[in-house]
Amino acid sequence: MAARRELGGELRRLRGERRGAEVAALLGWSESKLSRIETARTGISDADLERLLRVYAGTHGDRARLRELARRGRVRVWWAPYRSSVAEPYDEFVAFEAEAVVICEWETQVVPGLLQTDEYARAVIEVGAEVRDPETAHRRTALRMARQTVLTRDPPPQLCVVLDESALRREVGGRAVLRRQVQRLYEASQRPGVELRVLPFAAGAHAALGEAFVIFEFGPERAPVVHSEDLVGGQLRTKPSDVRVYREAFADLRRRALSVPETRELIARTGHALG
Known part of the structure; x- marks a missing residue:
């Protein structure tokens, strides 16, 4: 949950001033799907993350870090x-x-x-x-x-x-x-x-x-x-x-x-x- 929460925050930061509805429309998503990812209510697949990264055009460091957060967010934790x-x-x-x-x-x-x-x-x-x-x-x-x-x-x-x-x-x-x-x-x-x-x-x-x-x-x-x-x-x-x-x-x-x-x-x- 912590990794998923951090990932959502980073994605929200990369979105910047763009409206969620605008980004969701570019991806063919509902705005609620993007919101659920940003608020850590749901995880994100590798394919969806790559599509978001192409839209946001973050740095190489951003992309590597977000991929690692997404991976950690999908791991079944010991507790x-x-x-x-x-x-x-x-x-x-x-x-x-x-x-x-x-x-x-x-x-x-x-x-x-x-x-x-x-x-x-x-x-x-x-x-x-x-x-x-x-x-x-x-x-x-x-x-x-x-x-x-x-x-x-x-x-x-x-x-x-x-x-x-x-x-x-x-x-x-x-x-x-x-x-x-x-x-x-x-x-x-x-x-x-x-x-x-x-x-x-x-x-x-x-x-x-x-x-x-x-x-x-x-x-x-x-x-x-x-x-x-x-x-x-x-x-x-x-x-x-x-x-x-x-x-x-x-x-x-x-x-x-x-x-x-x-x-x-x-x-x-x-x-x-x-x-």
Whole structure:
């Protein structure tokens, strides 16, 4: 879905000031067909893409990139079996997570999904207002655990997490579940490619009060994407000015947070206190 969405955006950019109806008429298509492609509601065949590229006359680099996006948009993704249990925005979130080379995450209330234990994840998922049956909770938990394999791919993404101290104190699933989750965090803090920092209560007010978010970076050839959390699945932000605001907020959080060694010490003390 992420590749299809990106392809649609690129095609819309190449269309420029031309009306959709004008381009569709040149190709013998309905305007709705072109609209569905541009809004990622449907994929595009190789033949249709080549016809569009002849109309738009993009650069060689444009053509190569769009062909690759179209190919990726048709690939059956590994999380397809779980799609029925999650909303479409989450589907895109997983796609971006799987493709990112750098993931920067700020979490205000709970441990990030990539670092959760299965019992902690299930406790978080079960309190969701839209989760109404055990099977949905089970499938969402399984998906969350499967997502964690992104950290073991070759090469793995760089994961930088700033975690509010409250997440270390909140007994999600009960005290024993939190104790095991804190132990998992301690282990994760020692993994290559993982930078884990805790923002202590003493840090006071900061630039991202009340909103958790993730920044996905893909390298120089592709624009970053931000996913911000809300109660109905979150929102994807791609506008450069929006992304810049979130990058600056994350930099502020990282400056205010404890160092990596100080974070590790705090996590260890918290684990001991939990028994």
